[in-house]
Amino acid sequence: MDGRLDSENADSESRTARRRLPPKERRAQIVDEAVRFFAEVGLEGNTRQLAKRLGVTQSLLFNYFATKDELLEAVYEKVYLDRLSPDWPDRLTDRTTPLRSRLLAFYTEYSGLIFERDWMRIFMSSGLAGAVLNRRYLMHLGDVILRPVLAETEALAKGETRPTMEDIWNLHGGIVYIGIRTHIYGMPEPEDPETVIAQSIDKYLLYFGIGPED
Amino acid sequence: MDGRLDSENADSESRTARRRLPPKERRAQIVDEAVRFFAEVGLEGNTRQLAKRLGVTQSLLFNYFATKDELLEAVYEKVYLDRLSPDWPDRLTDRTTPLRSRLLAFYTEYSGLIFERDWMRIFMSSGLAGAVLNRRYLMHLGDVILRPVLAETEALAKGETRPTMEDIWNLHGGIVYIGIRTHIYGMPEPEDPETVIAQSIDKYLLYFGIGPED
DNA sequence: CTTTTTATAGATCATGTGATCAACAAAAGT
DNA sequence: ACTTTTGTTGATCACATGATCTATAAAAAG
Structure with missing residues (x-):
């Protein structure tokens, strides 16, 4: 009375009897x-x-x-884990390439990682629940990404208004909000997120008088 | 054995017996x-x-x-309810005042209403839960606030790049993200949100070649 | 003051859910 | 083949939680 017919019984999960896994x-x-x-x-x-x-x-x-x-x-x-690639700090501070390119590369990759339903929703849920990992992540993000971006911007800023961490958070927030809108609020995704990201960066740089080629 | 000493028995809520209310x-x-x-x-x-x-x-x-x-x-x-004041559409499209002033006035008032723990957390929770009211609110916001802002910007934009709804959402998201950061993620509030808001608006206007006095 | 209405309390039900534990069976070791 | 180990099951516990129902008492009506 075993009947081990290992046919797929249409159940998304295989209903094979008692599989032992390591x-x-x-x-x-x-x-x-x-x-x-x-x-x-x-x-x-x-x-x-x-x-x-x-x-x-x-x-x-x-x-x-x-x-x-x-x-x-x-x-x-x-x-x-591994949502913040360890080589980003280096690439963001590599002054042999224009800041615009660096930011564009970073946010293109980063948005590719986080504009994802699972990530967005769990991050938001755990944030609401007050999970410590959530705060730790944001602190880490601030330290290894946003602060370097501030330093890079400071080095190139031409106007009289100096950039602050709030400016970086504003850039960051505007971009992240795309993901929130689509995956938390269930609104339609922008047709071309890349363009939106590029424009966000351009607004940011323009405000501090930084050209596309530095 | 009543002992109705109305001293605070550490219970935050008064333990008065059976009050009948309309x-x-x-x-x-x-x-x-x-x-x-x-x-x-x-x-x-x-x-x-x-x-x-x-x-x-x-x-x-x-x-x-x-x-x-x-x-x-x-x-x-x-x-x-009443989180979107009905006179905002009119004030946002009142071309006798500079667009910058209008946007500044709007986002100062609006942020005063939504940068509040209760609102932020319930909005986010209900968004995650897929509440219909949430989506309705955002649709409404898009219709009566953001779309008019787009029209106003279009009327003044000088560069060759024309503004789109995504630009307005980006401006909006960058500002709203301040509230998310503080009330959902529990990070410290910016010292001066007004300044951050003003700078967001300035970045936005500068990108479309719109001066502070139009 | 007496009667009627009804807002409220208290007890209880039905079910869902995290967690436990003894028994079973699939591998691994001999 | 036999024994040992241990991944897995099935039954069950303990309790939390949404919801119901009847008795009570505070007002309102007469």
Whole structure:
């Protein structure tokens, strides 16, 4: 009475009976699905539903994470990790290329990473919930990205008004808001985000009298 | 054994016994507190805790709202209502004053209304939850505020690049992001939001070749 | 003062949800 | 083959939470 017909029974998750996985693998699988799941339904999503999606029992989750909060921590970590590429600080301060090009390259790549439903929604949810990782991420972003950008701008600014961190946050916010609009508020995505980003950067640079070629 | 010493028994809410209020009044009281409550703890906050804050029984809430969702709808309505002053469209299109002054006036007033913890958090929570009122609000904002701003900018723009709705959204987003940063992500508020707003507007106008006095 | 109305409290139900634990079975070791 | 290890299940607990219902008492009506 086994009936191991490993046909795909149309269930998105394979309903094969009791597959044993190495812990590392299973844990990763759980976290992966949890990211998608909690991004969709919010952090209050229940563990039974998540388990069902994974094709495992709910109790199994607690074999890998002592509490739901611990699972959420793992989700945050997975989502936040490697979102800030370590070579950006260097590339942003590489004065052999015009600042405009550097900013454009950065925000093109960065927006490619964060203008994503899962990331945007989990970041916002965890922010609302007051997760420490959220604040840590923003502090880190300020330190390794925005502050260098400020220094680079200062070095080139021509007008009498000197740039401040608020100016960088304003540039940053205007761009990030595109993602918020589309993925949190569910509004239609701009046809050409690249152009919008480029114009944001140009407005910023123009205000401090910095030309496209420095 | 009454001991009605109306000393503060550390309970924030007065524990006066069974006060009978006219329905309208009670309903308003509930919604008011619910706004604060759900803004703090999120939309999953439970009704018992809310009732405790109000100093009434949990069952009373269901005398005024059939379901929790109905209460949340009332919360949204309360929060969204009158957040968009009806005379803004007129003032934004009043060409007897420079566009810069108009924008400055608008965003100073508007930010004064929305850079508020309750509003910001409930707006974001309801946005994440996909509330219809949220989308309606943004559509409305686009129609009665941003679109007119686009028209005004078009009328004055000097460069060859014509402004689009995306430019207005970018201006708007950069400013709104200040509130998101402070009230959702819990980062320190800028010392002088007015200046940041003014600079945002100036960057925007400068990019389209519009001077401070038109 | 007496009666009627109804806002409110208190107890309780039904269900959902995080978490636990003993038993089972799929691998790994011998 | 046999034993050991351990990933996984199924049943279950404990409690939180939305919602219901009846009794009570504060006003209003007479």
